[in-house]
Amino acid sequence: MRQSSRSKSSPGISKGWKVLSLFSGGGGLDIGLELAGFETVTCVDNDPESCKTLRHNRPHWEVFEGDIREFTPKGQFDVVVGGPPCQGFSTAGKGNPNDPRNFLWREYFRVVATVKPKAILLENVAGMLNKKNAHHIQEFLESLRSLGYCATYGVLDAAEYGVPQHRKRLIIVAGLGWSPTLPTGSKHFVSAQTAIGDLIASTDAPNHEPNCHAPHVVKRWSKLAEGEVDPNYRRGRIHSTKPSPTIRAGGGHGPRGDHLAGFHPPIHYSLPRQLTVRESARIQSFPDSWIFCGSKTAQGRQVGNAVPPLLAKAIGLSLAEGLSARYKVTSKARVRASANAKSASTEEATV
Numbered sequence: 001m002r003q004s005s006r007s008k009s010s011p012g013i014s015k016g017w018k019v020l021s022l023f024s025g026g027g028g029l030d031i032g033l034e035l036a037g038f039e040t041v042t043c044v045d046n047d048p049e050s051c052k053t054l055r056h057n058r059p060h061w062e063v064f065e066g067d068i069r070e071f072t073p074k075g076q077f078d079v080v081v082g083g084p085p086c087q088g089f090s091t092a093g094k095g096n097p098n099d100p101r102n103f104l105w106r107e108y109f110r111v112v113a114t115v116k117p118k119a120i121l122l123e124n125v126a127g128m129l130n131k132k133n134a135h136h137i138q139e140f141l142e143s144l145r146s147l148g149y150c151a152t153y154g155v156l157d158a159a160e161y162g163v164p165q166h167r168k169r170l171i172i173v174a175g176l177g178w179s180p181t182l183p184t185g186s187k188h189f190v191s192a193q194t195a196i197g198d199l200i201a202s203t204d205a206p207n208h209e210p211n212c213h214a215p216h217v218v219k220r221w222s223k224l225a226e227g228e229v230d231p232n233y234r235r236g237r238i239h240s241t242k243p244s245p246t247i248r249a250g251g252g253h254g255p256r257g258d259h260l261a262g263f264h265p266p267i268h269y270s271l272p273r274q275l276t277v278r279e280s281a282r283i284q285s286f287p288d289s290w291i292f293c294g295s296k297t298a299q300g301r302q303v304g305n306a307v308p309p310l311l312a313k314a315i316g317l318s319l320a321e322g323l324s325a326r327y328k329v330t331s332k333a334r335v336r337a338s339a340n341a342k343s344a345s346t347e348e349a350t351v
């Protein structure tokens with residue numbers, strides 16, 4: 001069931017810290033930070049459909065649609081955030097160490113070195129910490145240190161931050177001359193049924209168009225128990241009473257284990273079909289008011305690539321608390337930003 005995240009006022013909320021968002025994708029990180037009182041000013045992404053989504057939902061955000069290598073930041077920003085592409089690091093993919101996408105964090109760093117924000121936030125797959133990729137992290141942390149940043153990092157599971165999904169992500173936060181902290185999670189998990197149960201009866205939710213699977217697939221999936229994986233399609237049925245496994249952007253498999261393009265989320269806990277884009281977005285804790293643009297595959301990619309907004313909100317609240325303490329935000333500014341965050345949260349993140 002969908003619930004409002006509006007309820008409690010958040011103690012960490014302060015001044016509307018200005019955000020420059022790199023590799024913004026479908027905006028998960030940005031809308032989570034917005035719930036914590038931050039204000040995205042500029043987004044950068046080279047995917048036209050993601051840019052369409054950002055412009056559709058937040059027409060006032062400036063969107064640079066193009067390669068980050070051609071982006072020159074203009075203006076002042078308090079915080080630079082972003083999740084460089086992770087296919088090369090991902091344990092789900094082949095993890096090629098020479099994948100050129102593995103080096104895009106250097107572009108992220110180039111922007112940080114130009115802007116010199118008060119703080120930064122970088123998100124990536126936990127696989128970035130694997131031995132074969134560790135030199136990237138070391139180089140990134142050393143580069144930050146050379147500019148005067150103090151970094152903290154850790155792997156957070158989104159399920160511990162109110163997201164109905166186990167999704168482990170590496171989070172690095174750093175402050176210019178100060179050390180931000182990461183939020184502490186809780187084992188009070190939200191179940192998949194709580195998040196998407198009401199959508200079974202919905203015919204008008206946006207991005208909620210079920211796929212028509214072939215009859216033999218429907219037959220196979222009708223027999224799967226909750227939590228069981230179809231070995232042919234390597235696809236699991238989610239458990240109604242537990243958080244879902246990680247929603248991925250792509251990487252489905254055909255009946256002979258062959259790799260498929262497109263969006264292949266897990267199977268619904270009570271229906272013999274895969275989750276819709278909206279159900280997947282709910283599992284990611286996106287609010288229903290956030291519309292995904294582009295083809296169904298593009299919508300799914302944006303959902304599967306995103307930082308769950310409620311995880312981003314938790315990280316944002318910790319970061320905002322550190323920023324307020326470091327930069328001694330006045331109570332007047334605090335009230336103003338609290339109002340910003342309240343108007344953002346009227347859009348209701350799920351669960």
Ligand SMILES: C[S@@+](CC[C@H](N)C(=O)[O-])C[C@H]1O[C@@H](n2cnc3c(N)ncnc32)[C@H](O)[C@@H]1O
Pocket residue numbers: 023024025026027028029030044045046047050066067068069082083084085086104302305306307308
């Ligand atoms: C992991 S996704 C980011 C998801 C986003 N942080 C969110 O929470 O929704 C990475 C994004 O980087 C973008 N990207 C990849 N290479 C890029 C490049 N060279 N320049 C700009 N954006 C790029 C992709 O289009 C993708 O949307």
